[in-house]
């Protein structure tokens with residue numbers, strides 16, 4: 001946390017209080033340099049290991065044109081999971097060849113769009129999709145590079161709603177019951193699909209490397225089967241994203257160590273099977289976007305319930321950050337206008353939605369609030385704006401990138417008129 005002589009919080013060299021004044025609240029402020037240095041740190045781990053690799057930013061964490069431009073400039077590909085994300089990445093100027101498409105239920109339109117623009121790869125998720133995609137690729141007379149998404153039966157130690165690699169998951173081909181092997185056999189026979197790799201993503205906000213290592217070992221067996229038994233042109237092992245970040249002091253993210261351990265496990269398992277080291281893909285989302293984002297809110301109403309709890313309400317809430325409501329997520333906050341003030345009491349930070357679960361932080365240690373306080377909630381860069389809603393017809397906040405003291409609006413604040421833009425009045429009333 002950077003604090004100026006005026007005791008204000010600074011983000012990317014910009015005074016957060018001035019940002020709130022200039023652009024209004026809630027405001028999501030990204031430290032642009034932090035996004036860049038985080039990506040550079042990922043590159044560095046791979047470069048030091050001297051292995052072929054690709055970093056694909058999982059745009060679901062925060063998908064806007066500016067973010068796609070930035071991460072592509074830093075040498076990332078883009079992982080998209082819908083036609084809308086694909087469209088955003090393409091409109092930002094990222095070439096289709098640097099994009100790959102995920103999803104457990106891609107529609108024919110989405111697949112057709114991806115094939116038409118010449119997407120880099122499609123990660124096929126299920127048998128229904130193999131048939132659909134083969135048909136679409138044949139009709140447009142193209143050969144499409146695909147990876148298969150494998151459910152490796154690994155339980156990542158994270159919230160059950162964001163664990164995705166276990167056997168009972170809606171994502172991917174089950175490895176234990178041989179469905180993944182069967183998928184590879186089908187792809188070996190699919191004339192317009194070229195299976196170039198395997199993918200697994202075991203979950204999100206993971207701190208423990210063991211799940212990744214087990215997934216790599218299991219995928220290596222399947223990879224060996226694909227190369228040796230089916231003569232597939234496999235070159236890619238994509239281990240997904242999921243690297244945990246620090247939301248509060250309880251979290252201690254070992255991102256570089258985790259990545260190094262994944263590289264070492266890949267080296268060991270592939271060498272043991274006398275396979276060439278694959279191009280190792282990762283798809284970090286949260287770890288790139290999350291720590292760089294801070295949300296600024298104007299403090300509003302307060303109440304003390306004697307012997308029970310103190311509530312402090314802000315001018316946003318679950319509409320811009322649904323993560324506490326969904327996952328019981330924890331956040332750290334300070335007042336941006338007196339960022340070094342000592343806590344005086346516990347204050348639970350509530351949103352302004354008509355919902356008791358609309359909370360941002362339970363029992364935060366904070367100074368007693370004053371009317372002009374601006375609350376800064378840290379690590380809100382991932383799965384906040386991208387999961388924002390219009391519940392209670394609350395417009396989505398503005399987003400700025402701050403760098404070397406200069407702020408740039410990358411998403412305009414929505415207005416009430418934006419909210420009714422797609423509404424149509426009944427003609428006869």
Ligand SMILES: Cc1ncc(COP(=O)(O)O)c(C=O)c1O
Nearest residue numbers: 058201204241242283284285286
């Ligand atoms: C297939 C896939 N790749 C990458 C990610 C990004 O995960 P994270 O944001 O935890 O890095 C996700 C989301 O969990 C995902 O589903």
Ligand SMILES: N[C@@H](CCCC[NH3+])C(=O)O
Nearest residue numbers: 060162204205323382383
């Ligand atoms: N949206 C979730 C993570 C899901 C990741 C997508 N597979 C979160 O905020 O933690």
